[in-house]
Every structure is written in C-alpha cells, then in structure tokens.
Amino acid sequence: xxxxxxxxxxxxxxxxxxxxxxxxxxxxxxxxxxxxxxxxxxxxxxxxxxxxxxxxxxxxxxxxxxxxxxxxxxxxxxxxxxxxxxxxxxxxxxxxxxxxxxxxxxxxxxxxxxxxxxxxxxxxxxxxxxxxxxxxxxxxxxxxxxxxxxxxxxxxxxxxxxxxxxxxxxxxxxxxxxxxxxxxxxxxxxxxxxxxxxxxxxxxxxxxxxxx
Numbered sequence: 720x721x722x723x724x725x726x727x728x729x730x731x732x733x734x735x736x737x738x739x740x741x742x743x744x745x746x747x748x749x750x751x752x753x754x755x756x757x758x759x760x761x762x763x764x765x766x767x768x769x770x771x772x773x774x775x776x777x778x779x780x781x782x783x784x785x786x787x788x789x790x791x792x793x794x795x796x797x798x799x800x801x802x803x804x805x806x807x808x809x810x811x812x813x814x815x816x817x818x819x820x821x822x823x824x825x826x827x828x829x830x831x832x833x834x835x836x837x838x839x840x841x842x843x844x845x846x847x848x849x850x851x852x853x854x855x856x857x858x859x860x861x862x863x864x865x866x867x868x869x870x871x872x873x874x875x876x877x878x879x880x881x882x883x884x885x886x887x888x889x890x891x892x893x894x895x896x897x898x899x900x901x902x903x904x905x906x907x908x909x910x911x912x913x914x915x916x917x918x919x920x921x922x923x924x925x926x927x928x929x930x931x
Contacts, residue, residue, distance in 0.1 A: 724828070
C-alpha cells in the first residue's frame with residue numbers, strides 16, 4: 720500500500736482505499752497457440768489406419784501475457800499533485816492530531832502544528848455551549864429529557880411537583896445565563912483570568928428544587 724498527501728486539500732489518500740493507478744490485465748491481442756494431439760475420439764478399426772489422426776487444439780499450458788493499463792476504479796488525484804509519505808510518517812501525524820495538533824501543508828509536506836488560538840467569538844460560543852450542556856444534563860438527572868422539557872411544566876398546574884420543578888428550573892436558567900453573560904463581558908474586557916468552560920460552569924448558581 721502506498722500513502723499520499725494531497726497539498727490542495729490537505730488530505731490523505733492510499734492505494735488500498737482509492738485504488739492503484741494501473742492494473743495488470745490479460746493482453747486482449749494475445750492469440751491462443753495451437754498444438755497437435757491425437758484425436759481422443761478416434762477408435763481403432765481393422766484396416767491400414769492403425770494410428771489415430773492428429774487434430775489441432777488450444778495449448779492448455781499456454782497463458783496470455785499481462786499488460787499494464789490504467790485502473791478505471793482509481794480515485795487518486797493527479798500524480799503531480801501528490802506526495803508519497805511513509806506509513807510511519809502518516810501514523811505520527813495522526814498521533815499528533817489526537818493530542819490537539821492540526822495537520823497543514825508546509826511547502827507541500829504535511830506537518831503537525833499547534834492550532835491557531837480561538838477568536839473571541841469562538842471562545843464565547845464554547846462557553847455558551849458548555850453552559851447549555853450543563854443545564855440540559857442537570858434536567859436529565861432530574862428525570863426530564865432536557866431543560867426545555869422541564870420548563871414546559873412551569874405553566875402546567877395538573878401535577879404540582881412537575882410544575883414546581885418547571886418553575887425552579889426556569890428561574891435557575893435565568894440566573895445561570897445572567898451570570899454567564901456578566902462573566903463573558905468581564906472576560907472580554909480582560910478584567911479576569913480567562914477560565915476554562917468547565918471552570919465557568921462550576922461557578923454557576925446552584926439549582927434549588929422545592930421537593931429535593
């Protein structure tokens with residue numbers, strides 16, 4: 720198997736998955752040679768002809784030569800765009816990627832480098848996703864599908880426990896997001912050390928359920 724790096728897409732290709740560029744096929748121009756053998760259907764009879772007649776048949780030992788042709792199933796990009804790399808280099812690149820590196824083309828060769836720092840918008844989205852995931856996880860732990868599910872009970876008086884939970888979660892949601900937005904503003908202004916998403920989640924207000 721050969722492994723290649725494609726600079727234009729920063730992708731990897733290999734001949735096992737994408738096919739060899741050429742394959743060997745039997746030469747379509749080859750003609751099967753003939754040989755002479757005694758006629759196997761001949762039966763001896765009285766008379767001057769004591770030997771069986773000879774007949775011409777295809778030589779069973781002959782095999783057509785192989786010729787190399789383009790592989791119609793090959794999906795590799797043009798050879799001029801590809802750089803062959805070793806299996807060891809390929810494995811090392813993906814081991815580095817698993818540790819947080821990103822693979823980029825540097826002068827046509829794949830290199831594992833540190834990822835660029837997140838923009839503020841990306842980091843803010845990461846914080847907000849972490850908060851939302853925590854809210855949903857807490858609602859699930861209380862027996863609901865997610866935060867939206869439990870909040871639907873806030874205005875439904877049929878089952879007092881469910882309604883009380885809904886009101887509590889709705890109030891808690893507002894307090895959590897208010898705290899989150901306040902801290903995002905402080906972080907953006909550089910007035911506090913930048914926390915991780917987990918650290919920000921750990922600072923959120925505590926949920927108090929009436930029936931806990």
